[in-house]
Amino acid sequence: MNDSKSIAIHAKNTAFNSIDADSSTLINISKNIWNNPESGFREYRSSKLVSDYLNNLGLQPQVEIALTGVVAKVKSSKPGPHIAIMGELDSLIVPEHRKADPATGAAHVCGHNIQVGNLLAAAVGLSTPEVIDNLCGSISFMAVPAEEYIEIEYREQLRQSGKLEFLAGKQEFIRLGLLDDVDIALLTHASPTNSQTLMPGTSHNGMIAKKVRFRGRSAHAGGAPHLGVNALNAANLAMQGIALLRETFKDEDHVRVHPIITRGGAAVSSVPANVTMEMFIRAATITAMKDAENKVDRALKGAAMTIGAEVEISTSPGYMPSLFNPELSKIYDRSVTEIIGNDATGRMPHRTSSTDMGDVSMLIPAMQSYAGGASGRTHSDEFEITDWNLNVIDAGKALASTAIDLLADDGLEAKKIIENFKHSLSIPEYLETLRGFRRTELWNGN
Ligand SMILES: [Zn+2]
Structure with a gap:
């Protein structure tokens, strides 16, 4: 030895x-x-x-x-x-x-x-x-x-x-x-x-987080729904859109999009005018995360346009x-x-x-x-x-x-690993990428 x-x-x-x-x-x-x-x-x-x-x-x-x-x-x-x-x-x-x-x-x-x-x-x-x-x-x-x-x-x-x-x-x-x-x-x-x-x-997959708010117009849900703009229907349609885009996600990218509705309406007799959602968009690479995110944004905007609602999309960096x-x-x-x-x-x-x-x-x-x-x-x-x-x-x-x-041994093993490591990002590039995910976008669909 x-x-x-x-x-x-x-x-x-x-x-x-x-x-x-x-x-x-x-x-x-x-x-x-x-x-x-x-x-x-x-x-x-x-x-x-x-x-x-x-x-x-x-x-x-x-x-x-x-x-x-x-x-x-x-x-x-x-x-x-x-x-x-x-x-x-x-x-x-x-x-x-x-x-x-x-x-x-x-x-x-x-x-x-x-x-x-x-x-x-x-x-x-x-x-x-x-x-x-x-x-x-x-x-x-x-x-x-x-x-x-x-x-x-x-x-x-x-x-x-x-x-x-x-x-x-x-x-x-x-x-x-x-x-x-x-x-x-x-x-x-x-x-x-x-x-x-x-x-x-x-x-592991990385992840982007979104908070979404659909704004419509309240009206009597039984008597005059034609005077309202149903924000809950817009949210529903957005979820359908996301679901229909799933076939475009590649298996190797392990994409997962999981939305929830955090506020669905205020009172059943009034057309929902303010509906909020949260969702995570996960994938195995940054490129796949961004691709899935782009599709999700399209579904959100497309739903707003169909219903004539407004959608506010707040995106935050999740994890790499x-x-x-x-x-x-x-x-x-x-x-x-x-x-x-x-x-x-x-x-x-x-x-x-x-x-x-x-x-x-x-x-x-x-x-x-x-x-x-x-x-x-x-x-x-x-x-x-x-x-x-x-x-x-x-x-x-x-x-x-x-x-x-x-x-041990003057750090021989550690030095080999450090030398062979190809980092994806430097710390300043990483911080810039992370900050780049954060934005709020307002889209008016009417
Ligand atoms: Zn844990």
Whole structure:
């Protein structure tokens, strides 16, 4: 065995011992967050648990980044690549879940609470002096707010008061410069497959969000509908138009358009004059996202024209498509095999959901792994964490071990990945693209 290999093995064993020694605290923090869910940009309590733990490690974290984010960094004495290990702080809102907050309906039905646990596990392992001193470069531990794209109105208010520009946590982290000098990013998400697996993901759809308002003219719905302009009929027709365009979406683009009507009318006796919709337009590439978006806009305007209504279309940037780094995933597989065994690896196929980890994956090599220790449908009342040890301890060890492999031996593995990475966008180009999606258009169909 050569020298650098034995140094890496020693660093891993030392990191694993530190994680094991603190395992009950790490699992308790994850359970504490599970029991006290907070949705995006409101995670003050969870954020405090993170900063308290990092403070106890002597890491002096930066707090209140993008309102609730926390970042701590450990540095080796040798220069080298900078790795970010991330965990998401936010819950969803599903009031039917058994652990939902009675006041807010918040519930951790995507299991982000375990991400905080495995992030802190990686932090306790990697910040052990015997570990970091044997590596090069630096590692940042980032607890990031608001991955779920929900409560748009609340976030728009934060935006208008200047507290945010973008509506998702990692987008804000990028805007605020937290990723400017980061070379590689890692994250582990829960997955309801009820299996002893830690599987890197492949890719995700990106997403554009739209708020739509059809304005018509009210009139007596029974006595004089001919005097009105029915905004609900315009919305219905728009949904038909979108449905009829589905045959033009290519299979490989994985397009998903899912509209809802958020206000359908005020009183049944009056022709609806004010009807609002929200929709996500998802696809696997930016080109396909824009193509589908153009078709959706045509359907909205066409419907307004047919009915003689007016339509206001407000478009916001959602998330970029995710494309996770295959070389990085292979390095992670090695750690998973060492920690759990051969059967624990694999690949999560393309997912048609979206995440702001996609935004990160456009800029730097990124990996999002899925820990199989959960059950039930995600984002539903059924979702449960079934294996805390796998999600927090093993997943934390796999992240720490991957960081060690990347930064041992003068960062040879990390440097190879960074060199071969072809980024889709630079950070300024990314910010410009994101800002370019935001606009409001008024179309008068009468
Ligand atoms: Zn999630």
